[in-house]
Amino acid sequence: MAKKVTSLDVARLAGVSQSAVSRVFTQGASVSPDMSKRVRAAAETLGYRPNALARGLITGRTKIIGLVVAYLDNPFYPDALEKLSTALQAEGYHLLVFTTGKHGVDTDRVISELLDYQVDGIITASITLSGELTRRCAAAGIPVILFNRGIPGSGLAAVTSDNRAGGRKAAEFLLAGGHARIAHITGFAGASTSRDRRAGFEAALDAAGQGLHAVEDGRYDRATAAEATRRLMDRPDPPDAIFVANDHMALAVMDVLRFDLGLKVPEDVSILGYDDVPMAAWPAYDLTTVRQPTRRMVQATVEELMALLETPTRTARSIEIDGPLVVRGSARLPEGQDR
């Protein structure tokens, strides 16, 4: 196992000082072309690369962003993770990933460990932070961005789709389709996405003078959503349309309807989802759904993060990105509307 090669080794070989080597590898430092050439040559022969840890220790910027994510079985998150990673790499940052597990009990421990690594910023996906943690991050001067969650009144930066508008679009489409008994399967009660989607959905139904026919809790979980579906359809007056709070559950709902209950979608029941995950477009499901524009959400997240890193005093923004309703075949079309 070879010893690590340090800037001092390079300096000796090139016959210059250690600081000269450092400057050659530091963006925007004052170095003559000749010096740069000699140092780079020496570094090349020795295989030298700056130690990111030492650099981070002294500059106070590690170029590491902590990502906290609860689970990855909803395909929306791997997709976002991949795009986030790519976008951050382009800015010279890298992702230190922490998972909290479904139950998310140890979020506090996890964030503490993140702080130990002196991350420059934190992105949380599908995670809600305690006020205590929020304060600790603020005290450490570390910006936090909530991805696909918001905590109203917390003053934390957040990037979501426009969930209220999305819920509204879902309601309007189902109303236009002439549905009479419209039900909803919610996500997780503690999640802003779930609350907002429901609020927008319900408001639009109310505005049309038609209330929500039934509600069940799906907890953003396949099995729970499947149970909820059975309960809904067991009623004496089963719904003729269900708006499901995300695609991940909506696919499970369609499975139950078609394979357990022998019903047809959308002839017997219309299904609407939320997210537009890749699978929603597959012909086996062909799910009508409200798109969350992952690419733009990621882009907004990275931009906001970079802005906060640049200007820590900046007030954090809460960004909502509008997404279209993607009309496919899982919900009855409004009269006269083609796809």
Added chain:
Amino acid sequence: MAKKVTSLDVARLAGVSQSAVSRVFTQGASVSPDMSKRVRAAAETLGYRPNALARGLITGRTKIIGLVVAYLDNPFYPDALEKLSTALQAEGYHLLVFTTGKHGVDTDRVISELLDYQVDGIITASITLSGELTRRCAAAGIPVILFNRGIPGSGLAAVTSDNRAGGRKAAEFLLAGGHARIAHITGFAGASTSRDRRAGFEAALDAAGQGLHAVEDGRYDRATAAEATRRLMDRPDPPDAIFVANDHMALAVMDVLRFDLGLKVPEDVSILGYDDVPMAAWPAYDLTTVRQPTRRMVQATVEELMALLETPTRTARSIEIDGPLVVRGSARLPEGQDR
């Protein structure tokens, strides 16, 4: 933005030396109970936690594992990533994640950046390393483990399922089902998994005196696999069974057969996949497939990695884990066999 609180601050408050503070937070150092109590109290009031960067700089162990992954749209990988992260966190390690993108051109740059962070080890998923990189990691004394890939003769540690055996099981099941024209859609030609699955599959067919009816390249990609399916079925003598090199492609194949070509699975064509991703069990697909035991593969990966970190001189092992054929409904059952 508060200044960072250091071990020196804690030492002053507790009226002890900085080294004492360090020892309290260092596993296995000699500290009296009284000292520990006082220091911890002081640390608590100041909100002190050891700086992982500084610690890593001096100990040479960062407790960071680099994970390099090409893409996450095959759901096998998010699942593995989540389990890996959880298992490593339990051992006190954390994942620094790098994505190379589909084209994987910049693997070299990516690994270089990983090395900059002085990671203790590297896990690569669905990535093949150049010999050059391998040498550099070895020179830096950093163990590398290939997850779900192997590079024969490279001497690198690798964890895979027993892909040859898996291919064999697939062939035997299709043969037992009485299929006469058995085709195969391969993965990516550069991937050991694809080569081994094919080798086992073909060997078993040959042993039965029945050759491979047709082969197409699917490149572990949905769109490519869909094209391959159309070519196969366009032949004058289309196959009556297709073994697809992974589930991700197999689902696309089923979509094409059923929705584009109007064929029935398994009545017209039997389909076999590989991986047993969660979606394979969903009733819309109900895919018969060879399971890759993710949990055991992850466990083996972590164990091997820990062993290599403990004893760097240890010769790396190549671990193959056997997985069962999971019989579902996408392939005709052998005569007399129930599910």
Added chain:
DNA sequence: CGAATGCTTGCATACCTATGCAAGCCGAGT
């Protein structure tokens, strides 16, 4: 009671790099 042993603790240093400061050099302006 003296010496030897074992546990604690502080001192000093090392890990590797970035950067303020001052010195050196060269060219330009008057």
Added chain:
DNA sequence: ACTCGGCTTGCATAGGTATGCAAGCATTCG
């Protein structure tokens, strides 16, 4: 020709922690 300014470079130090070494202390054994 002299001075001034700008660009380069080296020196020295900081950043936060772990650890070898020696000193201090208590304990135990003969």
